[in-house]
Every structure is written in C-alpha cells, then in structure tokens.
Amino acid sequence: MKRPLKIGIAGLGTVGVGTVRMVQEHGASLSLSAGRDIKISAVSARDKKAERGIDLGSYKWLDNALDLATEPDVDVVVELIGGADGIAKELCQAAIANGKHVVTANKAMIAHHGTALAHACEAAGVSFAYEAAVAGGIPIIKSLREGLAGNRISRVYGILNGTCNYILSAMATDGREFDDVLKECQQLGYAEADPSFDIDGIDAAHKLAILASVAFGSELNFDAVHIEGIRHVSLMDMQFADELGYRIKLLGIASVSENGLEQRVHPCMVPTTSPISHVSGSLNAVVADGDFAETIVHEGPGAGAGPTASAVIADVLDIARGLKVPTFRVPAKDLQQMTPVAMSKHRGAYYVRLMLVDKPGVFADIASALKDHEVSMESVLQRTRDPGEAVPVVMTLHETEEEGVLGALAEIEAIDAVVEQPRMIRIENL
C-alpha cells in the first residue's frame, strides 16, 4: 500500500468538525476505497480551547492557519475558513505555491478568484478541489466535470440556497409572510442575524458562477451574474402562482447561446409539473441539460456538517487516488471568455401583478403601455372589484425581451390608478 495521504484542516466550525469526525469514524473504509490511509496530521482554528465534542489530541495544533501551507507533514490543505479574500485566499495561494493540494468549501473565494487559483494549481501540478462549495453533499461538481464530461452542456440551473428554499417552502405551505418566516428562521438558527448573504441571492450567485464555469468550460465571471433575492416575494404572489399552476422558487440559471453566457439568480415561477418545483425545505437541486445525456437532476441537502464533510472527503479521496482532472472542465488556459448577456436582453415569460383602483380607462392605459413596448399578454386575472379600494390584477406575458417588460411596467407605474410598484416575477417553463 502507498504511503498515507496527510491532510491539514484550517477551520474547525461545523464542517471542519464533521470532516474530522468522518475521518475518525470511517478510517478503515476510506483506506480501502482510496488504496492508502487518509490521516489528519494538523489542524488550525481561532480558538484552541473551544469545546467541539471531538478528540483533536493526536493532531498537531497550529495557531496560525497559514503555517499549514509550509507544514512538512501535510499533503493536502483543507480550507474551511471562508471569505472571498483574507486568510482563506492567502492560505490557498501559499499551499499551492508550496506544492500542496487544496480542498475547499469556499464558494465566495472561488467565485471571485477561481480562474486565478485554477491557473496557479495547474501550473504547480496540484489539485484544487471544491465539491463542498456547491450544493453540500450532492456530488454535482464531479457529475458535471467527469460524469457528464462528454456532453456539450447548454444550461445548468438549480435551487442553490437552502435558507431561501426553506423560507419559500414555509410561506407556500403555511401561508405565512416572508418577514414572519425569516424571523422564525433566525430564532431557530437556520438564518443568520444578518441574512442578506442568503436571502439577497449572493450565496446562490457564487454557486451559480462556479457551476457555469465547470459546466461550460468558461472563465468565472461572478460580476456578470444578475442577482435578485426573495425579500419582495409576497404571500399574495404565492397564492396567485398556485392558482396559475406554478410554485415560486429562487433559482440560479446559467445558459449559453449564440449571444453568450447568461447567468441570473432571481425568484422564478416554475410549473408544478416540473421536478424542481417539488424540491422543498432546505434541500438543494441542480439540473444540467447535456446534448447527449439530456436532462439530469441531482437533489439533496445543500448544507450542514455531514453533507459538506461528505463532499470534502470525496475530494480528499480523489486526491489520494491521484485523480488528474482540469479544475473547471478544461485546463485553465483553455477556459473561454464568454460574452455576458445583459439581463435587459433576457427573453422569457413573465408574471406581473398590479394593484389598482378601478377607474374608467385604466385597462386601456395598461394595454397601451404594453403595446408601446411590443409586449403581449397571455392571460389576465382579476378576482374582486371593489370600487375605490386597490385590487390585484395579475397578468402573464408571452415570451418577450425583458427590456420591453421593464419599459411597459415603468409606463404602467405612472398611471394614476396604479397604486403600488408593479411586481414582476419571471416564469420559467422548466
């Protein structure tokens, strides 16, 4: 048997502790599967004395995580500190420079610096592995990069943030408003005190940028992701969605066409007949459309100690077995720079809700605004008419360019009888 593979872990939060536990509990089977022993040799975290419920006694403790990069007894640095820049990035760069493999769960860092890191590690002949960065325990990076490697992938999309999906699912199931569910999530520890990273779609956008790169072999371009979160999703829109045969999900969608690369994260209405509409609670799902494999769906827990540790260890096993695979589908030097498609040029169907007080001529004004921008209505729904009080009017629009929809909505908002900002949710007939 080959000599053991020695790993050093930076960061002993939930995922770090889960990773240590997995190595401790499954050591024998990891050895069988990898053909060599997997040993933790060193660990580093901010607080040595914190109670973590695991025995760290046999590992070298390093107060400074950066020392892992030069620790002779470490082959693989497992970076679980987090943050796009700062010590996490510094550690990864130093580890690569010292010829050590890197395994990381750090989606923010990859979204911002993935292309540079891929260049560095490929030049140094080491692995840069990040299964844990996207969709927790779902082996989606491996599926895209290896399992579907022969395909031209035209689109990859999914439910990429468990907190958002949990909130939206609870709103739909229990008929509660966003603020109410968010507050509960915060009390239960499912959402951060400052939840904006999750609910404003940034976390999902990090993951989407990574998925796009590994699916299409394109350079990471996080800045080109159009990002909208779920703060403005109301119970009323959920109820209308239900009536129209849709569910509201926060999706990340990346697609390539002759126009370039479109990357967007926003609430979507998806038909209840679509598999992704049934992914509920804190689960994640990722769907890839390949030209030969067709549509492949992956679903599972997107976060948590166990699932994320499972992904970290899968990467470690790959390294132990000597897997040589480009970081993002093709070698870093061959990654394409794809032209970003602006959101204004997005083509799709739309749900629009107006709140209006019924006045003579208002529908003519709305129709004229739509016509001005060459937008055509597919259906309209108005339940109650209560003169003097604002009532919701819901329209669905035929597939059209977003620019036109926004133009029409701006015109509609200026109509006297329209008393709130129109709400728009994109319809994805997945």
Add this chain to the structure above:
Amino acid sequence: MKRPLKIGIAGLGTVGVGTVRMVQEHGASLSLSAGRDIKISAVSARDKKAERGIDLGSYKWLDNALDLATEPDVDVVVELIGGADGIAKELCQAAIANGKHVVTANKAMIAHHGTALAHACEAAGVSFAYEAAVAGGIPIIKSLREGLAGNRISRVYGILNGTCNYILSAMATDGREFDDVLKECQQLGYAEADPSFDIDGIDAAHKLAILASVAFGSELNFDAVHIEGIRHVSLMDMQFADELGYRIKLLGIASVSENGLEQRVHPCMVPTTSPISHVSGSLNAVVADGDFAETIVHEGPGAGAGPTASAVIADVLDIARGLKVPTFRVPAKDLQQMTPVAMSKHRGAYYVRLMLVDKPGVFADIASALKDHEVSMESVLQRTRDPGEAVPVVMTLHETEEEGVLGALAEIEAIDAVVEQPRMIRIENL
C-alpha cells in the same frame, strides 16, 4: 500531450452508434477534458452493410468482435453487444487478459459475473467501467463509488426500468389498464415483442444488484434478489393508491442491516409527497442514503442512444485520465459476502385488496386470519355494498413481517366469500 487513447467498439446498435457520434461530434472538447485525444480505431458488428447514418470509413472493421481483444491498436474495448454470457463475456475476459481496459453497458453480464470480472481486471491492472449499465446517462456509479465514497451507505433504491415506469405512469395518468398500455408500447417500439425482461423486473434486478455492490462494497449476488414485475398491477389498485395518497412505482431497493443484505424489485406504493413519486414517463431515478451525505437523489433518462453514449464516454474519459478506482467501491478481494435476507423476513407496511361478496361473518373471518398471524390493520376502505356482487375491500397493514402477511392472506383466500386471489402491494414510506 500524451498519446491518443484508442478505443474499439463491439456492437453498433443504438448505443454503439451514439458513442461513435459523440466521439465524432465532440472530439476537440473530449481532448481538452481528457488531456489527450480519444480515437476510435476499430469497430465490429454483425452486419457490416447495415445503414447506420454514420461514417465508419476511417475505422478498422473486424468481422469477429473477439479480435478486438487482440487488436494492437486498441487500448479500450467498449462492449455493447449485450447478454450475460456468450460473446460479450468472452470478449471482456479476453480483453482483460490482453491488458486492455473494458467499458461496458452490459448489466446482465455484470449482475452475473461482475465479481469475477472485477478480480480479473484488478489483477491485470486495467479498468472495468460500467456507468452505462445502470440508469443510462445518470452518473450514478461515479456518484456512489467516488462522490459518496466516504459514506457508509445504508440503502440505495430507485426507478430502474424506464419501460415499467412509462407503463405505470400512463396507467395512472390516462386511467388505462396494463395490457392496453403495454400493447401500445410494443407498437411504438418502446417495449420488446417479448417484454418479460423489462416488465417482469429482471432488468431492474440486474441494475439493483450492481448498485448494491457499489454502494455497500459487497459481492454481487443477483440470485438473491427478490423479483416481481408489474403484470399484476391493476387500474383499480392505482385508483385506490391515489385515494390513499400513494403512487405505484416499480422500485428496486437494496438495504443493509444487522440481518444482512436485502435486495428486492417489486411494485411499491410510495407517498405522493416523496420525490420519487414524481418521476414519471420513461425516466429513471436512484436514491442513496449515506450516513454523512444524507439522502441524495439522481434523476434522468435511463436509456436511449444519447444518454447511454454519454455514460460510455464518461468512462472512456476516466480511463484516458488514468483514473484508478476499485471496480465496486473497494478492491475485489475486499468485497464482503453479505448474508441475504429472505423476503419472508422483510418488514414493512402493506396494501391488501380483497374482492368479496358480502356474507354474514366474513369480516370476522378476515379479522381472525389477521390475528392468527399477528398482523394488525391500519385502515380499511369499502366504498359500495352491492349484495351478491363482489366488491373491493382495501386494507392497509401496520409494519409487520412479510411471512405473517402471506400466512394471513392464504387463510383469507380460503374464505368462501373471498372470490379472487387477494392482491398485495408493499407500501414504502420513502
């Protein structure tokens, strides 16, 4: 760049042609992804003159597929002939003996001879790859063997036969009887003239035995799979299932417990809240329960030229990259021989439908039969009472051992007023 990897393809049916097409269409991207060129050097099929819609002119034609095993210009033999024994097996054995890697879609051969083939190829230092044998384009073998490799997997199950799922979905959606849908499938070419391989569950059982081996690291034991097909699923049972909140699916389920390994293929009632109940048409799905990753679902097309070629080429790329991984999760010599759990010892919940003419005392007799076998009823459903005419009575039973259920049903069948053989479908609360 390394020298090209040369493949020889045996069998030019749908999948063989799809594989050739994928190499021809995506040659450049395969090279980038693999770090070397992938070249088809030789092909073999029964009929050289058949019109296949692809240009085979640049490949060496071999009339005898077995010659691929000794062809100097072939590194990898892609076996797409099929059949558990005969030429397919002979070719794989000869290829391995000659130091060539093998890629195959042949589930029957692996189910029957997988352990021996794994021993042979590991001894010879070549790969034996079979992603295409289970669930078409879904990269489930890779997920189980690599992506989830750190987990102890306790259960793997799924919808493993597209023809059965298509028939059951059509019955449920269109309210048609089994025979009617099957006939249509045969006319459309979705089902074979002799459909027993699919609809009697044998194909699903082959795949289940393979999944069990790669999930649990156990020796293949196809003979221990309990197999029932879908011939006896009636529209009436589907309608009752619907009423009770279930859908009927043909599932393959393999699980490990302290008693050993349970492998079974049979129609199941699954709750409509379960993701797998929404997998419809000819799609496949595979679900794995890992101790760290939790429940991971994969879904996609389980057959067809494109999806199966996608899986074949993924295996070829792995070989091109020099992937070294045990054939079934752990090296062949370390595969466990697990004790099979007899179906009579299976514990689960049950749906039972009796057809009975209402006579005084019949319910007392039924209750007494259940009591004799310590089986307890959870619910009972009897819609109409039409004296003299047989009416359905549906019961669901609490979790119990199958032996008891079968004993009770034998006793119940002997009751005068029970006019047909009782129908039993296992309930899986997935």
